[in-house]
Amino acid sequence: MEGLPVDCLSEILSLTSPREVCRLSTVSSSFRSAAESDAVWRKFLPYAADDLVRRLADALAFPSSNKEVFVRLCRRPLIFDTGRKSFGLERSTGSIVYMLSARELSITWGDDPMYWSWKSVPESRFAEAVELRFISWLEIEARVSTESLSPHTLYRAYLVLSITKRAHGLDSVPAITWVEVAGTRVSRGKALIQNGCGSEGRGGGDEGGGWSVPVGRDGDGWKEIELGEFVTGAGGGDGVEVRAGLKEVEGCQVKGGIVVEGIELRPKIL
Structure with a gap:
């Protein structure tokens, strides 16, 4: 698999889980590059990434990538619906x-x-x-x-x-x-x-x-x-x-x- 283009590796990684992506990113430089792909982390976001970025931008420094959106939602839940509900992600699965x-x-x-x-x-x-x-x-x-x-x-x-x-x-x-x-x-x-x-x-x-x-x-x-x-x-x-x-x-x-x-x-x- 090391000889596959980064885009192909990214597509394969997007079919796994956030925990597996982090583990596989240590295998080689090619996997590490694929693991940083915005396309991979978009698949782990439950809603459209653009909508999440807009929501996060009001309360946090503007996220630069889908991975950063994912990490922010794992670390600090998003408060919404007039401050009465919170939404976050579980780090290992993205649930x-x-x-x-x-x-x-x-x-x-x-x-x-x-x-x-x-x-x-x-x-x-x-x-x-x-x-x-x-x-x-x-x-x-x-x-x-x-x-x-x-x-x-x-x-x-x-x-x-x-x-x-x-x-x-x-x-x-x-x-x-x-x-x-x-x-x-x-x-x-x-x-x-x-x-x-x-x-x-x-x-x-x-x-x-x-x-x-x-x-x-x-x-x-x-x-x-x-x-x-x-x-x-x-x-x-x-x-x-x-x-x-x-x-x-x-x-x-x-x-x-x-x-x-x-x-x-x-x-x-x-």
Whole structure:
């Protein structure tokens, strides 16, 4: 293959993955040149590259190539839709990472200041997050169309939150977590919002014998609770609704002291 024109090598590389392109770029100078081709990285961008460049130009230094657009979206998600959603890419596969802010979620009594307090949080990528003051009925849900996600991809949904020093009532009763696709429940589990009571850590819900618990995220200061997983269909334009959420209503247990940033849908790396 070393004797093939760079254009041919670029076409071959574009059929692989970003991780494979980076690995193959170390093979020889010809592969390295092909790996820098704009045509290769255009194939790894989920939408038209020109549109992504226009979106990035407002917030960042103007990207000079499709590869730079790709790298920027891996490092720093693009905030859009009046600052209520974020869009990024997973580095090794190029799959879409999509997040809804707390303002885009369905939160029971979320607009009642007696129970929830909306505020700016310096650590958040969004303009607002919401803090639970106290409540007995906790229910948080996201709804996303598969048009916003990568096709033929295994995704996991995560509730992104922090736990304050005032937290209470979060470690006595497990919450129910779930994911539904087109009205069919495809994943169900349990989670302790505040780790305690001898929980064994992340697991497969009812089937796996373990409960999900908050774990730290890389680099952003927040924690996340796994809600479940699902697989997207073909084409990314099928328009199927995905619902993911968490609910804890048993025993009228009063609880409070969490700050919700949003729900993230992230490809599972196998």
